[in-house]
Every structure is written in C-alpha cells, then in structure tokens.
Amino acid sequence: MQPQDLQRALAPKLGERLLGVEPFAGTAGRVRFERTAALETFRAMRDDLGFAHCAMVGGIDWVETREVLYVLWSDGARQYALLSTTVPANDAHVETASGVWPSANWHEREAWEMVDITFDHHPDLRHLLMPDGYAFHPLLRSFKLHEPEELEVKVRHV
Amino acid sequence: MSEMWINMGPQHPMTHGLWNLRVQIDGELVRAVDPEMGYLHRGIEKISEDRHYNEVITLMDRCCYVAGMAWEHLYILGAEAALQVRPPERADYLRVLCDEFQRLGSHLMWYAAFVQDLGLMSPFLYGMRDRDLVLDLFQSFTGARMTYEYMRVGGVRNDLPPGFADRSRKVLDWLDDRFREYDALCLGSTIFRKRCDGLGVLKGPEAIAHGVTGPMLRAAGVKRDLRKDRPYSAYDRVDFDVALADSADVTGRYLVRMEEMRQSVRILRQVLDWLDHHPGPVVADRLPRWLGAPYAPVGAEGYLLKRNYPKGLGLSAIEEPHGEALSYVVNDGGEHPYRVKFRSPVFANLSAASTYLVGYHVADIPPIMGSVDVCVGEVDR
Numbered sequence: 001m002q003p004q005d006l007q008r009a010l011a012p013k014l015g016e017r018l019l020g021v022e023p024f025a026g027t028a029g030r031v032r033f034e035r036t037a038a039l040e041t042f043r044a045m046r047d048d049l050g051f052a053h054c055a056m057v058g059g060i061d062w063v064e065t066r067e068v069l070y071v072l073w074s075d076g077a078r079q080y081a082l083l084s085t086t087v088p089a090n091d092a093h094v095e096t097a098s099g100v101w102p103s104a105n106w107h108e109r110e111a112w113e114m115v116d117i118t119f120d121h122h123p124d125l126r127h128l129l130m131p132d133g134y135a136f137h138p139l140l141r142s143f144k145l146h147e148p149e150e151l152e153v154k155v156r157h158v
Numbered sequence: 159m160s161e162m163w164i165n166m167g168p169q170h171p172m173t174h175g176l177w178n179l180r181v182q183i184d185g186e187l188v189r190a191v192d193p194e195m196g197y198l199h200r201g202i203e204k205i206s207e208d209r210h211y212n213e214v215i216t217l218m219d220r221c222c223y224v225a226g227m228a229w230e231h232l233y234i235l236g237a238e239a240a241l242q243v244r245p246p247e248r249a250d251y252l253r254v255l256c257d258e259f260q261r262l263g264s265h266l267m268w269y270a271a272f273v274q275d276l277g278l279m280s281p282f283l284y285g286m287r288d289r290d291l292v293l294d295l296f297q298s299f300t301g302a303r304m305t306y307e308y309m310r311v312g313g314v315r316n317d318l319p320p321g322f323a324d325r326s327r328k329v330l331d332w333l334d335d336r337f338r339e340y341d342a343l344c345l346g347s348t349i350f351r352k353r354c355d356g357l358g359v360l361k362g363p364e365a366i367a368h369g370v371t372g373p374m375l376r377a378a379g380v381k382r383d384l385r386k387d388r389p390y391s392a393y394d395r396v397d398f399d400v401a402l403a404d405s406a407d408v409t410g411r412y413l414v415r416m417e418e419m420r421q422s423v424r425i426l427r428q429v430l431d432w433l434d435h436h437p438g439p440v441v442a443d444r445l446p447r448w449l450g451a452p453y454a455p456v457g458a459e460g461y462l463l464k465r466n467y468p469k470g471l472g473l474s475a476i477e478e479p480h481g482e483a484l485s486y487v488v489n490d491g492g493e494h495p496y497r498v499k500f501r502s503p504v505f506a507n508l509s510a511a512s513t514y515l516v517g518y519h520v521a522d523i524p525p526i527m528g529s530v531d532v533c534v535g536e537v538d539r
Contacts, residue, residue, distance in 0.1 A: 024473070025239065025473075026239070026388075026473060027473065052366050053366050053369060053371075054369060055369065055371075055475075055482060055484050055501055055506075056484050058486065058499040060488055060496075060497050060499075069486070071473070071484055071501070073482075075366070075380070075382060078387040078388065079388075080388075080473070080475065101367065101369070102368050102369075102510075103367065103369025103370075103506055103510070104369075105509060106506070106509035107501075114203075127196075128195055128196065129195055129196040130196060130199070131196065138201060138204050139203060139204055139497070143204070145204060145205065145208055
C-alpha cells in the first residue's frame with residue numbers, strides 16, 4: 001500500500017479535514033487529519049483499509065501544540081500506517097479510538113497521564129502507571145527531572 | 159454479598175513481577191478483572207530525554223529483565239532510523255544472533271516459571287539449568303548475564319570471541335535434545351493437561367481487536383510474525399517457519415513457544431555458519447564523532463558536527479520474545495532524543511486480560527496468566 005492509496009480512500013470521507021498523506025519510511029504512509037475528523041478516520045482506516053490492529057497510541061509534546069500519534073497494522077497489506085493529529089496545548093483533547101480499537105484503551109490512559117491529552121468519551125480514563133491523584137504529567141517538556149546546577153560537585157581546594 | 163473484589167498481588171506467586179490483579183469473584187467464578195500496573199515504573203522514557211543516544215542503551219536492558227537484548231535492538235533500530243545511520247552486514251547478523259539467543263533465554267525462563275505455577279517442580283530446575291547455558295554464552299561476548307549494553311547506534315560493541323561458534327553449537331545441540339524431554343514432561347503429564355487444555359481461550363478476531371500479539375496471537379492461529387512480515391536486520395536472509403497453533407488456549411501457547419525455541423535453534427545454526435565465513439567490521443565506519451564518544455572533548459569541528467543531527471521521527475518494530483514491540487524516537491536536532499516511546503507487547507496482552515480470564519475459576523488464573531508470560535519491567539518502563 002502506498003500513500004496515494006491512503007489518500008484515495010480517505011479524501012472522499014474527510015474532505016478538507018484530511019490535512020495530507022506523506023510517505024514515511026517503512027510504513028504505508030503518515031496520515032495527518034483534523035481532530036474533528038477523528039472517528040471517521042479511525043473507522044475508514046479499520047473498515048475500508050483493513051488496519052484492524054492498533055499497535056500504539058502515543059503523545060508528543062511540542063510545547064505549544066501536542067501531537068497524538070497512532071500506529072496501525074494491517075494483516076492484509078503486512079504494513080504499518082501512521083495517523084497523527086495536532087492539538088493546541090491549552091485545549092488538548094481528541095476523540096477516543098477505544099470504541100474502534102479496544103486496544104487503544106490503555107495506550108490512551110497512558111497518553112493522558114503522561115502527556116496530558118484528554119480523550120473524549122473514553123470509557124475509563126484514570127491513572128495507569130502513576131498513583132491515583134498524581135498531579136503531574138511527567139512526559140511534558142515542562143516537567144524537569146533536575147536542574148543541571150544541582151548536579152555540580154563542589155570541590156574544595158585545601 | 160455474593161460478589162467481591164480480591165487482590166491477587168502485588169505479592170502473589172502468579173504475578174511474576176510486581177503488579178496487582180484485582181479480581182471480582184462470584185463464588186469461585188471470575189466476573190471481572192482489573193490489572194493495576196505501575197509498581198515498577200521508573201520513567202525510562204523520561205530519563206531517555208536527558209541522555210545521549212548511546213547512553214539510552216543501558217536503560218533498555220532494564221526495560222525487560224529477561225529480554226534485554228531484544229529491547230536494545232528495538233531502540234537501536236528506532237535511533238538509527240531517526241539519525242539515518244546504517245550498520246554493516248555483519249552487525250545485522252550479530253543482532254539476529256543476540257535476538258534469537260535472547261528468545262531462547264526468555265522462553266526457557268517462561269517455561270521454568272510457568273510449569274512451576276502448575277505445581278510441577280522438576281521442569282523448573284531443568285528450565286533454569288538450560289537458561290544458564292544461554293546466559294553463559296552471553297557473558298562470553300558481552301561480559302554480562304542480564305544487562306548487556308552490547309548494541310550501539312551503527313553496529314555492535316565488539317565481535318565474538320574465538321571459539322564462540324563451537325561452544326554455541328554444543329549448547330544448541332544440547333537444547334534440541336532437551337525440548338523433547340520438556341514435551342514428554344509436560345504434554346505427557348495428566349496434571350499439566352487438566353490444568354491447561356481449554357483454558358484462557360482467546361480467539362483470533364478478538365485477540366486482534368484487543369491488540370494481543372506474539373505467541374498468544376499465534377496460538378489462536380493468526381500468522382503474524384514481524385520477523386517474516388516486516389523483516390529487520392538479517393531476518394530476510396535466514397530460513398525459518400512461523401510457529402502456529404489453533405486451540406487458542408493455554409496448551410496452544412505452550413506449543414507455540416516450544417516450536418519457537420526449535421525455530422530459534424534453526425536460525426542460530428544458519429547465523430553461526432554465516433558468521434564463520436564472513437569476517438568484517440561490526441560498527442559502521444564514518445560514524446559521526448558525536449555517536450562514537452559522547453564525552454570526548456570537542457573542538458570547533460566537533461562542535462559543528464554536534465549541531466548537525468538530522469531532525470525526524472524514527473519508527474522501529476521487532477518481534478520480541480513476548481510479541482510485537484514498537485518504538486519511535488523523535489529527534490528535534492538536539493543531542494538527546496526529544497521523545498522516546500515504547501510499545502510493550504505485554505502491556506497490550508495484559509490490557510486484554512478480561513477477554514481471557516472472565517468466566518473461568520480463580521484456580522485457573524495462575525496457569526492462564528502464566529501462559530501470557532508477563533514481564534512487568536517492560537509494561538511499566
């Protein structure tokens with residue numbers, strides 16, 4: 001499967017909300033879509049294009065925006081495909097994929113607690129790796145492990 | 159009052175690691191399950207953002223404590239895709255060698271722990287004994303038995319020591335014989351069959367929808383193996399079959415893992431033969447300076463090179479002993495990875511726990527969870 005095949009299948013359904021399909025090494029392509037078209041994109045990928053396996057959902061913090069990256073696999077084409085949508089950091093939410101692929105459930109819980117992206121209509125959006133009530137989102141760029149100064153060793157000359 | 163929640167874990171012989179399986183029971187029947195993870199979370203993805211590319215390798219060994227080599231391989235492939243580095247051919251074969259020995263080590267560990275869960279004590283000792291032979295081989299060329307730190311961006315750290323191929327072939331011959339004994343001990347045992355047949359059934363379509371991969375998926379008859387479907391390193395140049403079963407239950411998963419070990423032995427024999435006849439470099443020449451020595455003092459030229467990291471996103475996928483492992487490494491042009499993300503196969507297999515546990519008895523949970531082959535290190539990261 002080529003990026004053009006993805007483009008041809010998705011463009012009629014998404015229209016302008018399909019922001020583009022670009023080639024990506026080792027996959028069928030990388031699909032960029034508007035978050036308002038999330039559910040249509042998921043359904044089209046699964047039902048029309050045969051990507052029945054959602055391998056991973058991950059978040060990337062680009063400081064002003066956040067990117068949600070879905071990695072899908074098709075047993076028919078024996079290929080991966082990437083889906084990505086970008087949301088503003090101060091309004092980071094996107095429709096859940098767990099209704100289409102149940103496997104997205106835990107991945108979205110992790111993306112929510114680590115990168116602070118809310119998944120609308122998620123059946124069970126609670127902490128997974130962090131304890132309940134944990135107030136931080138560790139994989140945001142603003143979450144610093146340490147300041148470099150703290151690690152400086154003071155040497156006393158005698 | 160007839161239904162209640164009980165905790166199996168975090169300290170329970172069934173867990174094989176530190177996690178908690180909350181089970182809702184009605185008498186002896188399992189009504190619902192809710193795995194509670196995070197006890198082993200060390201923030202490996204976050205720590206990676208503060209490290210040089212080669213320094214992340216030490217963390218990967220700690221990701222999965224029975225399959226460190228496979229996780230190194232996964233990360234290295236992602237980093238190489240992001241940094242656009244190609245390893246020499248001999249390094250590709252050495253990586254396959256590491257992966258397959260690691261698969262043997264991991265599956266033998268699984269065999270030992272799983273059969274012990276069923277109450278058969280002697281197979282535990284046999285499994286651990288034979289796994290030690292594999293670890294001895296690892297020690298002879300990496301210096302470590304668990305945390306190898308062997309692979310590098312652009313190749314591997316060092317070549318094999320003299321006499322390694324002969325020692326390996328002896329171990330492989332020995333293991334080939336032992337697999338017959340394992341089968342006789344397990345498949346011939348009434349206790350084993352009564353505790354495994356028809357339990358934890360997870361059929362193909364449901365397994366795919368829930369993201370289950372690896373031996374669990376192949377035990378349901380779905381032929382998906384990334385080594386065949388999307389060959390990486392030298393897997394397109396070796397000959398092997400994908401292990402399959404169709405019963406989709408605990409016994410099926412046992413059969414698949416046993417067959418995978420036989421196929422690993424087959425792959426290793428071919429790889430050892432190839433390595434005998436094709437000496438060569440094991441690290442890419444013309445490696446950028448910043449990849450060779452992270453702490454080397456850099457002059458003006460080195461400084462310029464340091465600024466020349468290609469930007470991009472590298473995706474890699476390998477067939478880890480537990481299933482499909484994925485990673486992406488995002489590079490924004492800095493000297494550390496901007497973002498690293500790993501997909502652990504056990505993570506997905508555990509998230510589907512309700513599909514293969516609900517409806518069975520509480521006493522069935524240890525054999526079923528044993529057949530999942532849980533490694534909490536890679537789930538929690």
